[in-house]
Amino acid sequence: MTDAALLTRIETRPMHEADLEAGYALSKALSWPHRLEDWQFMFSVGEGRVALNPTGEIIGTIMWWRYGEGHASLGMVIVADAWQGHGIGKRLMVEARNALPGVVIHLNATPTGVPLYEKMGFRPCGIVEQRQSNAAAQPLIALPVGVRLRPAGQNDLEAIVACDTQACGMNRRRLIMALLSLAKGVIVDDGGKVAGYAFCRKFGWGMVVGPVMATRTDYAAAMIAYWIGSHAGQFMRLDIPQDCGLSHWLDEIGLLRVDAVAAMSTSGGNADVGPMQRFALCSQAFG
Template identity: 50%
Template sequence: MLQTQIAFRPITPEDLPQAWQLSKDLAWPHRLEDWEQMLALGNGFVATTTDGSVIGTLLWWAWGPQAASLGMIIVSPAWQGHGIGKHLMALARQALPGYRLHLNATSAGVPLYEKSGFHSTGVVMQHQGNVSTVPLIPLPEGCRMRPMGAADLTAICDMDKAALKLDRSALLTRLMEDGRGILVDSEKGILGFSFCRKFGWGQATGPIIALDQAFALPMLAYWAGTCAGQFLRVDIPQDETVAGLLDQWGLLRVGSVVSMSTEVVETGDAATQPPICFALCSQALC
């Protein structure tokens, strides 16, 4: 097949039905609405044939002036082996010069990304299922859980940035509009926050950001209890304690991906431990 039969260009909203079909062909759960929400927050590229058929996609999101995440990197099985994924990655890097890049890769994709300058930073475990009975997990004394309000946006954006070294203010603003948010606070201020929203085959919870597991687990249990009897998805950085609870609640581990980055981000020392990410917003958005 001649390379000249493949063209590359920025993605447009008109491409989304075909992009959605590519993800459906791989049995990915994303709805067309999920694609629309992701594109509204970012940019991307498509590979097309001479007749305009979309055969490859890549989306990217700039979280501030120095870091970005890549996702929805798909090449039609019929067109694999033509360097399409490599070319899409090159276009993304050209669009993000000097940026620290993050992505979550399948095991099959890891070698390609390693050749592009990425290295492994951890494992993300995908849990999902129809939620069974979930016991209440109490908060530490002096803490309370409450709905999130617009006045909390600045504080949660600051906490999110401290946890991930990314400025995801646009994402969190969108989640406040499209989903439901709760947080844990005390007289000392906000100790954690989380969201739940429609996604894929049901609901998804994340991000869950907190100073400690003692604040994160009650929020996770709250969302699981709220979604009892419904399909719920949670993507968590590898943690056997959290994974064990999810399994007990009927949210079984169904797969995992490798978190990768082009740069190591140093963590603080024990005296200045930053907030921790206990659940991702999604594998694409981080």
Template identity: 45%
Template sequence: MQEQTASQFTLRPLGETDLAACHRLSLALKWPHSLEDWQFIYQLGNGFAIERRSDGQPPALVGSALCWRFGNAYATLGMVIVQAAQQGLGLGRQLMEQLLQELGSRNIMLHATPAGQPLYEKLGFAATGKLHQHQGSAMQSPLIPLPAGERIRPLGVNDIARLQALDARATGMDRSQLLAALNDVAEGVAIDRDGEMLGFALVRRFGHGRVIGPVIAPDAVHAKALISHWINTYAGSFIRIDVPDASGLSEWLSEIGLTRVDTVIAMLKGAPAKKDPGLQLYSLINQALG
């Protein structure tokens, strides 16, 4: 086998024309993302690619990494992939160092596999919790009763500002641009009490099914009511949901037929965001965006 050298690899900005190759990288890892999922997240951030050059062959994309900014203080990063045949050459570290340089002094969040955690720790990230991925072709979920005077209703065209405000309180970050983009591709419901929005849940197509998230609610009972609404709406369809361990929802999701298939580590470089203790993010948009 021909020995590989650093001169064979080029680190450069990721372009929209690279997304089909990025999709092939993620398929090799058995990630469920469709090409449309890649296109959606790419439009909201930016990233870098590593391509390999071999004599007589066109350049081949062998690595990717993306990041997303939320105001001037926070960011997330993800979709860090290095082709299996090129691992062990330091390419993942090169991608990460380029992203960190790109994001500057922002406080940065990511979700790491156990295999990737040591590299992220060397780059200054610390573990803050766990995230559980649940999925399955959901059966009917028991209805969760709400207190008197509260109801679940569809989101309307005039609700986006309230979504953005609740999300900012629950996450401590300005994700208004992200919520506006999600609003264009997702269905949503809110819990309403006398015209006040207490929480909401979005669902959208993802991979070969749908993903529920984000889910923002004042407590676990309201979060379960929102999640149950979408599970029952799409009973029998493939559903995915990513919930923080601190949400306390993982065991309940398993009980209603959504199997826990993976657990990753939430990590942070910098200071945590200041969140409203009266609201919580019960389900993520996805592991990359948070």
């Protein structure tokens, strides 16, 4: 059967909550670490589409998250092994792009995904390192006089959204609101001003630290050291922009680079603005 004939027998439709088990099975087959709960969290703040084979089984997924009017992140692009190479991934990408007219789309691409995304007009704009290990006990990092770490609470929503928007150039309010409920957060408080924030939450095989945004590298390191120190012995993961300045220190404390993905976007660049910098992603899918 030609690809064109096969594609006419593949149905695609919006993703529903009831599809998440099947999505989870697809990512598990790839040895991706996501739990069903991770799929549920992603779906609670985003949307997606699925592809079904002629017997109605889900054989492909794609998800995206709208950040304000002009930006979105895209991820969980999976086509089951047996169905790859017939144009299903491309069809899901076209449908996602059609759902996001005029929107700059960001993603983090596995080496397998890069050729598809290049064909869809995405351009590389950086490298994201996946770092993980069982965390060793960490000494706290001293902050300058007048600067302290404190827990983040619901009252910090606006300040965190402002930091995040400054660091990524897009409004991720919905995601931040969800993280404030699901995750634990800390803030670098500089004389009453928020100079950085970092969330830590359950994800995959353990805990993930991210997003981490701060005005200074030592502020970011202090927040990361805090989260790692409070989970000694547990599996910890961070996804960091390669050029964020933390790689050497993370090597020293044993959070080793185990993989890397290509950051890509339809604008061919990162949207970062202002003095706030991104030190860790929320996840590869969320950006």
